[in-house]
Amino acid sequence: MTSGTPDRPRILFLSHSHAFGPFRVGSHHYARTLAQRGAGVVHLSTPISLAHRASGRVSRADDAAVPRGPHRDADGVTRLVPRTMLPRPYGPFRVANELRRHGIRPEFDAVLIDQPLLWDDTVRSLTSRLVYRPTDLYPDGVKAQQQRLIVAAADGVIATSAEVLRDLGPLAVPALALENGVDAAHFATPSAETDTRLNVCVYVGALDGRFDWTQLATWAQSNPEVRFVIAGPAAEPQVELPHNVELLGPIAYDDVPALLQGSRVGLLPLSDDPLNAGRSPMKLYEYLSAGLAVVSRETPVIHADESAGVFTYGGSVDAGAALHRALRHPSPNAAGTQRAVAESWDAKTDALAQFIWGLAGR
Numbered sequence: 045m046t047s048g049t050p051d052r053p054r055i056l057f058l059s060h061s062h063a064f065g066p067f068r069v070g071s072h073h074y075a076r077t078l079a080q081r082g083a084g085v086v087h088l089s090t091p092i093s094l095a096h097r098a099s100g101r102v103s104r105a106d107d108a109a110v111p112r113g114p115h116r117d118a119d120g121v122t123r124l125v126p127r128t129m130l131p132r133p134y135g136p137f138r139v140a141n142e143l144r145r146h147g148i149r150p151e152f153d154a155v156l157i158d159q160p161l162l163w164d165d166t167v168r169s170l171t172s173r174l175v176y177r178p179t180d181l182y183p184d185g186v187k188a189q190q191q192r193l194i195v196a197a198a199d200g201v202i203a204t205s206a207e208v209l210r211d212l213g214p215l216a217v218p219a220l221a222l223e224n225g226v227d228a229a230h231f232a233t234p235s236a237e238t239d240t241r242l243n244v245c246v247y248v249g250a251l252d253g254r255f256d257w258t259q260l261a262t263w264a265q266s267n268p269e270v271r272f273v274i275a276g277p278a279a280e281p282q283v284e285l286p287h288n289v290e291l292l293g294p295i296a297y298d299d300v301p302a303l304l305q306g307s308r309v310g311l312l313p314l315s316d317d318p319l320n321a322g323r324s325p326m327k328l329y330e331y332l333s334a335g336l337a338v339v340s341r342e343t344p345v346i347h348a349d350e351s352a353g354v355f356t357y358g359g360s361v362d363a364g365a366a367l368h369r370a371l372r373h374p375s376p377n378a379a380g381t382q383r384a385v386a387e388s389w390d391a392k393t394d395a396l397a398q399f400i401w402g403l404a405g406r
Contacts, residue, residue, distance in 0.1 A: 049401050053153040054084045056170060058139065060159035060179070062089040062125045063117075064110045066277065066294040067250075070179065070204065070224045070326070071158055077393040079120040086114075086148060090159055091126035091137060114146050122148070132161040133190060140166035154400050156202075160190035168197050172405035179204045181211050181322040200403045202396060207322040207344040220399050223345070225392035226329035228385050233305045233335035233376050241375050244307040245367070246336070248275045248300055249327055256315040256341070257282040259360065263313075263367055264289045270371070272311075275303065304334035309370045312340035321345075328354070332384040335376030339366050353380040 055078055059071035071087065079085040092110065096102040115123045124146060128137050139162060143150040155171040157163065158179050168174060176198040182188040195201065195212060201219040203209035209221045245263070249255075251274070264272045264286040277294040285291075295303065304310065310331025314320040321344050328346065331338045337353035340346050341363075348356040353373045357366040 049397065050153045052082055052084060054149075054151070055086070056152045056155045057085070057087045058155065058157040058159055058162040058167070059087060059089045060161075062110060063087070063123060064125070065106065066296055068227075068297050068326075071156070071177075073225065073227060073389040074156070074393055074396060075121045076119045077389050078397070081393075085120070086122045086124065086143070086152075088124045088126070088139065088142070088162070090161060091128040091132055093128045093131045093135075095129075095131055114148065124148070133164070133186060138164050138166045140170060143170075156400075157194060160187040160194060163190045163194050173200070173400060173403050174198050175200045175202055175400060175403070177202045177204070178208050178212065179324075181208060181319050183211075183318070199405060200399065202399060204324040205322050205345045208324075211322060218399070218403060220395070222392060222395055222399075223324040223387075224326045224329075225387045225389040226326060226333050226384050228329075228333045228381075228388050231301050231304060231330050231333035231384075232381070233301075233333075241308045241335075242271070242306055243269060243371070244271045244273055245309040245311050245339075245371075246273045246275070246304060246307040247311040247313065247327075248295070248303065248330075249325070251276040251279045254315055254317045254320050254323070256313040257285075259313045259315075259341075259363055260289065260311070261285055262360065263311075263364065266364055267367070267371075273303070273307065275300075300330070301334060304331060304336060307334075307336055308375045309367070310334075310336040310338045312338065312346070314341040314343065329384045329387045332377065332380035335378070335381055337370040337373040337375065337377050337380065339363075339370040349383070351379060352383040353377040 057071045057075050061069045063072045075085045075087045092102050097107055110125045126142050128135055140150040150170050152171045154173040156175045156177050158177040176194045182191050200217050201215055203221050204224055206221040261283045268288055272289045275292040275295045279291045324345055339355045342356035342358055348354055355366040355370045357363040
């Protein structure tokens with residue numbers, strides 16, 4: 045911890061994603077690192093509602109994989125995924141009431157909220173230090189409305205990119221842009237004197253509207269000698285895919301390093317979705333940690349660093365050339381691995397903790 049930190053502080057994360065599926069998000073890593081440093085950490089994520097289960101948005105198998113009630117993991121984080129009748133922010137669900145129902149004292153030295161839908165009229169009373177940690181752009185809708193309420197009540201803001209922070213407009217409280225980090229040790233590739241990697245390009249992550257299926261298909265058609273391996277849940281390609289594209293479906297977080305370490309290039313084919321402008325994808329540094337070169341659409345957050353094996357493109361015209369440069373980059377990508385080391389979650393947690401405990405609070 046840092047100077048001014050309470051003895052064994054109690055910290056609550058109100059997060060958009062739980063840790064019992066294939067993905068790990070920033071709040072999971074911060075919670076783990078803070079707990080390992082001696083904090084008492086509770087991580088409460090978006091409730092699974094009856095409506096989600098009835099509509100099939102959450103399958104029976106996925107629901108069954110999530111513990112009911114508090115679950116203390118090996119790192120000492122107490123994880124809680126509530127069950128509700130209605131999705132948030134509808135219905136009577138309140139964070140403070142849910143904590144009490146499970147015997148968790150609703151008093152914390154700091155609360156960090158990144159899920160606008162978890163805001164309710166009890167959250168402010170849980171702590172003297174309320175930090176909003178936006179991870180995405182919310183231009184309109186319910187999340188935008190909830191975000192305005194959180195910003196008005198927060199003691200500080202930690203955004204995952206300068207673009208996300210800028211989108212909030214003028215703020216009356218301290219603010220920080222702190223991009224996502226990487227568990228470098230988890231993804232680190234074994235040292236090898238010779239290049240044994242296959243001619244494989246890989247993507248691991250969500251396959252929603254922010255993924256550019258058309259660009260993937262174009263790359264694959266133009267490079268029939270290269271395998272394109274795509275790992276992620278609920279894949280519904282928007283275009284017909286060539287034979288050299290392989291859809292794996294979701295894979296467990298612990299299995300991701302082996303997949304990456306057998307590839308040469310990590311893909312970030314971002315679509316035209318405006319929400320991509322503010323993304324700070326953890327996959328960038330996970331790819332680099334595993335020794336891959338990276339090819340990504342350029343955004344206000346992601347820029348080229350070809351010496352470290354990061355190649356970007358502005359659109360379909362130059363995307364092919366960017367991929368070719370990435371495929372020719374030395375492999376494993378030692379320079380990229382070195383760059384990723386500087387982006388560790390330990391370093392990010394140092395900055396996070398310094399910001400939180402530097403707040404005056406209420």
